Amino acid sequence: MKRRSFLRLFGLGLATFSFFGILPRVVKGRPLVRPPGSRVEDFFNAICVRCSRCVQICPTGVIATANLGDGFKELGTPKIDPAKGSCERVQGRCEEQARCAEACPTGAILRVQRDNVKLGSTVINTGKCIAWQGGPCLTCYEVCPVIGAITLFDESRPLFNENVCVGCGRCVYACPAQPKALTLTSKGERRT
Amino acid sequence: MDREQTEKDKSETSTVSRRSFLKLLIAGVAAAAGVVSLNFLRPKPIEPELTTVIPTTAKVTPSTFSTTPSSKGASVVVVRGSPSVKPALLVEKALESLGGAEKIVPSGASIFVKPNVGFYDKEAATDPAVVVAAVNCLKRASPSRIVAGESSVRGNDTEHALQVTGMRSIVGEAGVEVKDLRKDQEVNVSVPKGKAMSSVNVFKIVRDSSFIVDIPRLKRHSATTTTISLKNMMGTVPDSEKGRFHQVNLNQCIADLNSVMRPSLVIIDATRVMTKRGPTGGIMVELNTVMASLDPVAADLVAAEELFKAEGATDPTASAGRVEHIRMAAELGVGVADRSKIEVMEVKVS
Numbered sequence: 001m002k003r004r005s006f007l008r009l010f011g012l013g014l015a016t017f018s019f020f021g022i023l024p025r026v027v028k029g030r031p032l033v034r035p036p037g038s039r040v041e042d043f044f045n046a047i048c049v050r051c052s053r054c055v056q057i058c059p060t061g062v063i064a065t066a067n068l069g070d071g072f073k074e075l076g077t078p079k080i081d082p083a084k085g086s087c088e089r090v091q092g093r094c095e096e097q098a099r100c101a102e103a104c105p106t107g108a109i110l111r112v113q114r115d116n117v118k119l120g121s122t123v124i125n126t127g128k129c130i131a132w133q134g135g136p137c138l139t140c141y142e143v144c145p146v147i148g149a150i151t152l153f154d155e156s157r158p159l160f161n162e163n164v165c166v167g168c169g170r171c172v173y174a175c176p177a178q179p180k181a182l183t184l185t186s187k188g189e190r191r192t
Numbered sequence: 193m194d195r196e197q198t199e200k201d202k203s204e205t206s207t208v209s210r211r212s213f214l215k216l217l218i219a220g221v222a223a224a225a226g227v228v229s230l231n232f233l234r235p236k237p238i239e240p241e242l243t244t245v246i247p248t249t250a251k252v253t254p255s256t257f258s259t260t261p262s263s264k265g266a267s268v269v270v271v272r273g274s275p276s277v278k279p280a281l282l283v284e285k286a287l288e289s290l291g292g293a294e295k296i297v298p299s300g301a302s303i304f305v306k307p308n309v310g311f312y313d314k315e316a317a318t319d320p321a322v323v324v325a326a327v328n329c330l331k332r333a334s335p336s337r338i339v340a341g342e343s344s345v346r347g348n349d350t351e352h353a354l355q356v357t358g359m360r361s362i363v364g365e366a367g368v369e370v371k372d373l374r375k376d377q378e379v380n381v382s383v384p385k386g387k388a389m390s391s392v393n394v395f396k397i398v399r400d401s402s403f404i405v406d407i408p409r410l411k412r413h414s415a416t417t418t419t420i421s422l423k424n425m426m427g428t429v430p431d432s433e434k435g436r437f438h439q440v441n442l443n444q445c446i447a448d449l450n451s452v453m454r455p456s457l458v459i460i461d462a463t464r465v466m467t468k469r470g471p472t473g474g475i476m477v478e479l480n481t482v483m484a485s486l487d488p489v490a491a492d493l494v495a496a497e498e499l500f501k502a503e504g505a506t507d508p509t510a511s512a513g514r515v516e517h518i519r520m521a522a523e524l525g526v527g528v529a530d531r532s533k534i535e536v537m538e539v540k541v542s
Contacts, residue, residue: 008209016220060349086347092312093352130438131415136516137438138414143347145312147473152414174347176435 032070033080033120033167033186035063035100036089037112040191048108050076054100059093060085062169063100078109080119082169082184089117090166091145110192118190119167122149122182124160129181131157140171140182162188265533266487268494273480273541279463280325285541286459286484287329296457296486297333297403304401305330305340305368306455308408308424309353315464316472317353318409320362322461322482326407327368339397341371345471346431350374371397378430385451385524388444389436394453398428406455406488410462410479410495412470415442417515418499419471420492421458422450422526447520450488454526458491459484467503477502489527490534492518 031041035054038044055063055078064081066074078100080087088094101111122140130137141150141158149165150158167189172182269289271282287293297303305327307318323340330338340363344350350372354360363370377396383389398404408424415438416423423446426434437445462481466474479502485491496515500508509531513519522529 005209009212012209012213012216016216019220019224088349093349135438136415136442139346139438141414142471143311143345155414170347174345176346176438178435178439 031186032066032074032077033082033169033184034189034191035078035080035109036087036117036119037098037101037110038191039108039110044108044191045073045077047106048077049106051105052076052078053103053105054078054109057099057103059099060088062087080167080169080184082172084173086170086173087119087168090114090168112190112192116190117166118188119169120184120186120189121162121165121167122160122169122171123185123187124158125181125183126157127181128177128179129158130177132181137176139174139176143170143174145170265530265535266485266490266528267535267537268483268485268487268490269537269539270494270498271482271484271539271541273482275478275480277480277541279319279321279461279482280328281541282463282480282482283322283325283459283484284329285539286482287326289537289539290457290484290486293329293333297330297335299334301333301335301403302401303330303335303338303403303405304398305338305405305407306398306424306427307340307342307359307363308411308419308427309342309350309357309359310345310427311348311472312353312356313472314357315466315476316409316411316470317357317359318407318461319463320358322459322463323359323363323407324366326405326459327363327366330405335403338368339371339401340368341373341376341395341397342427343373343395343430344427346434373397373428374430381452383448383452386448387520387524388441389448392429392449392452393433394429394449398453403457404453404455405457405459407459407461409464409466410460410483410499411466412468412474412499412503414470416446416517418492418496418512418518420460420495421455421488422446422492422517422521425449425453425455428453443517444520446517447524447526450521450526451524455488457484457486458488460491460495462495462498465499465502467499487527487534489518489521489529491527492521493529493531494534494536 052065055065062080062085063078066077066079068075098111101109126132144150146166149161153159169184172184175182269286271286273282290296307323309317342350344353354370360370373395378393379396379399380391380393382391406421406424408421411419413419460483462479464476464478467477468475483495493512496512497508500511505511518529528534
């Protein structure tokens with residue numbers, strides 16, 4: 001092989017690689033929501049061995065495996081997918097059992113105090129919300145396990161408090177609007 | 193010769209690299225598109241698929257007991273106790289005042305008991321002691337079977353709710369199976385009188401029962417003002433339908449549902465009621481009361497009045513009259529919402 005063709009191929013490979021690296025960012029454009037007690041993002045990606053034990057053990061099935069669309073670095077790591085359920089570490093089937101943290105072999109997910117769990121927060125699109133459009137629906141308010149995370153405006157419309165919300169995703173899962181009016185984001189997440 | 197060779201080489205490499213570049217680019221784009229499309233291809237697990245859809249006619253409840261034409265009026269029994277009186281005694285007195293379970297329930301009936309176990313919260317659920325007392329009374333009517341069941345609110349696991357509220361263990365001890373309805377089959381039932389829907393999917397075991405006993409806890413509700421017996425019937429439909437109810441018109445859908453899945457007997461747990469806020473996290477008020485009726489609409493109206501009274505409302509009767517789904521259910525002929533036609537029988541137990 002000639003020096004020139006080698007360099008060309010090398011350049012081409014580099015271009016393809018960066019194309020794949022950038023594309024997911026363009027498509028997704030939002031950081032992943034991680035299981036409760038996950039370490040800070042870069043460290044998490046570095047020490048997670050992609051064993052999927054947390055995915056398998058989660059009693060609610062809310063932990064999914066990140067795919068290529070979520071990014072190269074994130075590929076195979078666990079993420080919270082509120083379309084599948086909600087994280088019941090704060091209230092429900094998991095609580096002090098902290099199953100994902102217990103199952104993690106590398107310490108990418110740590111057991112943290114229940115009061116310290118914060119996966120992120122929910123963001124509302126009032127244009128899609130049934131209650132904000134005048135309908136009788138407050139499903140999010142009903143299912144929310146944290147008092148004060150959702151307050152009512154005019155006793156009929158939900159307002160989300162980013163600081164109180166723990167980001168469990170129960171409201172997102174339960175939201176009956178189609179498409180859903182709620183999105184779970186990593187905004188305000190507490191990582192160690 | 194040398195020069196020719198170099199040019200040949202040059203042209204070859206340039207042709208190959210250009211072609212391979214294009215090939216690689218196309219392959220890259222295709223792969224990226226493939227990866228992205230994989231996300232869309234994945235099944236969405238939110239709405240469970242129907243297991244079976246069997247078109248059926250509207251459920252007909254035994255005419256001798258349940259159908260109370262609006263013109264005839266209805267009666268509601270309100271049994272008041274004190275903190276020292278056990279809920280079981282209140283339930284017994286209530287059913288006794290209605291004529292006794294033996295008379296209310298047709299012999300050989302297949303009974304479905306519907307407590308409210310919507311949340312992971314004891315205060316938001318029906319007191320299991322009330323359910324046990326009701327079940328023990330119903331057993332005297334020698335039914336062919338008694339089954340209790342619930343499907344909790346969207347996002348909550350029914351099995352876990354049954355466990356943390358004690359419903360599974362306490363009612364189970366009384367010899368009655370408590371079912372997680374989400375594991376049951378769904379069947380489609382037409383709603384001939386429906387204003388917001390023409391058919392609804394319900395759980396098979398509920399449709400197949402000949403006598404529905406609705407045992408809610410008296411509570412406030414953020415979206416429907418109150419949640420008593422009519423709203424409690426939402427636990428007999430699958431999650432997908434609960435979602436549809438909210439999208440279409442929640443109050444009308446509750447009324448429509450009750451026009452086909454009408455409870456034959458309502459026993460309201462008002463021992464401790466949830467005021468001000470609900471269906472969870474409200475202020476609990478001890479009323480030590482149990483109400484019973486064969487008319488779910490009349491029962492809800494009288495109970496709503498009690499709830500507003502406990503909240504200290506200035507005109508509880510008017511507030512109860514404004515509860516939309518109760519009024520809508522009356523319009524569909526589910527029961528009586530005309531206060532002057534409802535006979536309230538007060539019983540005191542001490």
